[in-house]
Amino acid sequence: MDMKWWVIGVCIIVILGISGWIWQDVRISPSELLICHTLQEGVDGGPSLVFFGSKEETERYMNVLYGVKPFDEAKDRFTVSYIDSVVPTCELYKGIALLCYSRELVQQAAACEHEYIVVLQEQPAVIRSSAFKGVISLNTAHQLSVFAHEFGHAFGDFAEEYTPASLPSSSDNCQASCDDFAVSDGCYQGCSETGYYRSIDLGIMRSLQTTQYGIWHEAYLRDLLGVQGSSSITGNAIAPGDCATQSYSLVHLVKRDGKTIIQGVSAETGCALPVSTVETTSFQIFTDAQEIHALQLTGETFAFEGDLFIPVSGAVETLAIKTNGQLVGEVHLGATLCRA
Numbered sequence: 001m002d003m004k005w006w007v008i009g010v011c012i013i014v015i016l017g018i019s020g021w022i023w024q025d026v027r028i029s030p031s032e033l034l035i036c037h038t039l040q041e042g043v044d045g046g047p048s049l050v051f052f053g054s055k056e057e058t059e060r061y062m063n064v065l066y067g068v069k070p071f072d073e074a075k076d077r078f079t080v081s082y083i084d085s086v087v088p089t090c091e092l093y094k095g096i097a098l099l100c101y102s103r104e105l106v107q108q109a110a111a112c113e114h115e116y117i118v119v120l121q122e123q124p125a126v127i128r129s130s131a132f133k134g135v136i137s138l139n140t141a142h143q144l145s146v147f148a149h150e151f152g153h154a155f156g157d158f159a160e161e162y163t164p165a166s167l168p169s170s171s172d173n174c175q176a177s178c179d180d181f182a183v184s185d186g187c188y189q190g191c192s193e194t195g196y197y198r199s200i201d202l203g204i205m206r207s208l209q210t211t212q213y214g215i216w217h218e219a220y221l222r223d224l225l226g227v228q229g230s231s232s233i234t235g236n237a238i239a240p241g242d243c244a245t246q247s248y249s250l251v252h253l254v255k256r257d258g259k260t261i262i263q264g265v266s267a268e269t270g271c272a273l274p275v276s277t278v279e280t281t282s283f284q285i286f287t288d289a290q291e292i293h294a295l296q297l298t299g300e301t302f303a304f305e306g307d308l309f310i311p312v313s314g315a316v317e318t319l320a321i322k323t324n325g326q327l328v329g330e331v332h333l334g335a336t337l338c339r340a
């Protein structure tokens with residue numbers, strides 16, 4: 001084992017120990033990274049996606065997104081890569097939705113710079129596609145536009161615009177009053193819950209039979225993308241990063257009965273984002289499917305319980321764990337102090 005990993009590992013053990021955390025395992029498992037194929041290099045701060053699938057599949061789904069406003073104006077901001085050497089293991093969440101989330105998937109995705117992971121797998125059409133934080137699991141038996149819907153959850157933090165569904169408090173596309181939309185295509189009752197309103201009758205967050213989110217959503221997404229109208233905020237092009245030379249900490253949390261405990265931390269090789277805060281209430285699983293002749297999607301949103309794996313780049317010293325914005329714990333990674 002590389003001496004650097006021993007030093008990082010020992011530092012994590014010492015720092016976690018003196019921080020008073022009770023935790024059960026520290027795994028030091030630098031492993032061979034998979035080959036990452038870069039399809040497109042975007043700009044610093046733009047959305048970055050890694051697909052588990054072929055080049056052709058990745059292009060097919062990205063072209064769906066690029067055909068939707070406002071992503072059509074921001075194609076050059078996306079960083080897109082794919083991994084075609086493994087087939088991730090997925091589960092059928094509650095027997096009804098495809099969910100490809102595991103420690104192994106998070107570790108494999110670290111071969112590519114990314115914020116979002118997209119896994120493609122064919123299932124019977126009744127099995128729903130899902131979005132779980134940055135992990136999008138697409139049933140390839142669904143219309144291609146399901147990708148725009150699930151990316152709306154993952155990137156825009158949009159709630160379902162069909163009813164009934166759960167309404168996350170962080171979502172802004174469903175409002176209690178029509179006056180809360182600065183711009184809109186209209187105002188329609190029913191947005192996750194019957195007492196809330198949506199700004200478009202039939203947008204992507206309600207139906208796969210359309211190719212628009214709505215003008216309220218477009219303005220919201222332009223802000224996130226850093227594009228305003230026809231002018232784009234200039235960003236520096238990202239040089240292709242070599243994730244094999246980078247290190248990160250994989251923080252293992254367990255969420256159960258509304259409580260979150262820190263299970264362990266492992267030192268890993270690969271790319272990760274400089275995440276400094278985890279909001280435990282944000283771990284929602286959106287699950288969706290639309291029958292072929294139906295006008296609207298149906299589905300459910302679940303509050304996730306179980307194992308969570310948070311990759312944190314080597315530059316971050318402390319990961320704050322929050323519930324409803326209140327600090328409930330900290331993981332002291334100390335990687336900066338201890339970098340070999």
Ligand SMILES: [Zn+2]
Nearest residue numbers: 160286287288
């Ligand atoms: Zn949905």
